[in-house]
Amino acid sequence: MDTISNLALGFQVLMTIETLGLCLFGVTVGMLIGVLPGIGSMAAISMLMPLTFYLEPSQALIMLSGIYYGAQYGNSITSILLNVPGTPSSAVTALDGYPLCKQGKAGPAIFITTAASFFGSCFAILCLALFTPVIAELALRFGSIEYFSLMVFGLITASVVAPGSQLKGIAVVLLGLVLGLVGTDITTATFRFTFGYIELTDGITLVAVAMGVFGATEVITNLSRPKHQRAKAQNVGFRELLPTGNDMRQAIKPMVRAAPIGTFLGVLPGAGATISAFVAYGVERRIARDRTRFGKGAIEGIAAPETANNAAAQGSFIPTLSLGIPGDGVMALMLGALLIHGVKPGPQLITENPEIFWGLLASFWVGNLMLVIMNIPMIGLWVRILKIPYRHLFPCILMLVSVGVYSVNNSAFDLMIVFVFTVLGFAMSLTKMSPAPMLLGIVLGVMMEDNLKRAMLLSRGDPMIFLERPISAVLLGLTLVVLLLPLVKMIRGHAKTE
Secondary structure (H helix, E strand, C coil): CHHHHHHHHHHHHHCCHHHHHHHHHHHHHHHHHHHCCCCHHHHHHHHHHHHHHHCCHHHHHHHHHHHHHHHHHHHHHHHHHHCCCCCHHHHHHHHHHHHHHHCCCHHHHHHHHHHHHHHHHHHHHHHHHHHHHHHHHHHHCCCHHHHHHHHHHHHHHHHHHCCCCHHHHHHHHHHHHHHHCCEECCCCCCEECCCCCHHHCCCCCHHHHHHHHHHHHHHHHHHHCCHHHCCCCCCCCHHHHCCCHHHHHHHHHHHHHHHHHHHHHHHCCCCHHHHHHHHHHHHHHHHCCCHHHCCCCCCHHHHHHHHHHHHHHHHCHHHHHHHCCCCCHHHHHHHHHHHHCCCCCCCCHHHHCHHHHHHHHHHHHHHHHHHHHHHHHHHHHHHHHHHCCHHHHHHHHHHHHHHHHHHHHCCCHHHHHHHHHHHHHHHHHHCCCCCHHHHHHHHHHHHHHHHHHHHHHHHCCCCCHHHHCHHHHHHHHHHHHHHHHHHHHHHHHHHHHC
């Protein structure tokens, strides 16, 4: 009964013309920002935060959070249509979304990602409404030891995501980890692998890497392909945009499996949408009867990561609000917005400021519904992009990539990084290696190092601490299973042939 009365309070806070208008403004800006590759929700929130100084705390958080999860919806559109993901999590969607687009199924693919995003968000919101205290307590059980083991599991799962041999996947992940070490050592404050470039002291810009290995690389590979192998435009009648019954049947089970994965990992500070998308994709690829479909246009390959990353986007608010622990840069901005308004996040927030927490939760439901209502009629508009002749389209893609990358740090050096990683991405495409796991390696490299150092300090250098803690031991056990499964299957295959 308490949950119902709390939700009633939340909808009471939300259901004013001003608050609903701010929610609509937030999700609309978020979706448009998501469609423009490279700019990202963090830049949009930073630019619009001054507007919130004149709003109530609940209204400020509702508008800013709308930008965040609205961008999650928009990110999938350019990933599917142009193979230009704006974030590492949407790079996973591009693995199967872009092949579907080349098969003339761009409309159904965008429709399924919209449905998956909505389902993942609703599942996470329901869990947050029912189990917030339990979830917050569970998140507190994760220390540096558990986080390190979780990241190891995430990286090994990412190696499974890569098409081809798992050895290639592990090599790409290790390359990402090495690239993640570029910058300033968080313990000693010494520069590492910067080669004298002051621009590298903060590390390699992730957006520049993603734009290089996906966006600009795709332009080059498309120009080298015959016309019939490029993404196909299709009729944009409403019937052609709808997925078939078989498509929906293939999507439903992955969505159901990915929603709890995204919700759980979203609650953990530092895990978030990126690991959630990789893990959900890896799970689907592991349990699939025919793994060769993945990377070539599998419906499960877009339904699972989109469900997971949107569930994680909602779940990431729990540690920020109830524990005062932001999981990433966007959540740190949300934390800053609350502090500016004199609201202190922490365990007392839900009891002392229930209108903020439950108003935000109610806005998630309404905001996600707004996004579905806006997105589905616009699918035809997005698909029409493919009707633009490629000789006109590819300069536009390169312009979007350049503007998006430059806008992150206002640095021309980042454009040089795009060039370097375009060359690397093209080389990887020739050798049939997927760059997506590399992005996860770059994201997690510094965090893994930080948590490993803390764990070693706690255990006084004893690595057995990772097996003595139950959660850590389970995660490492799962990692071992993921690593050994291909070997077991190979041995069985040899035994059958003999």
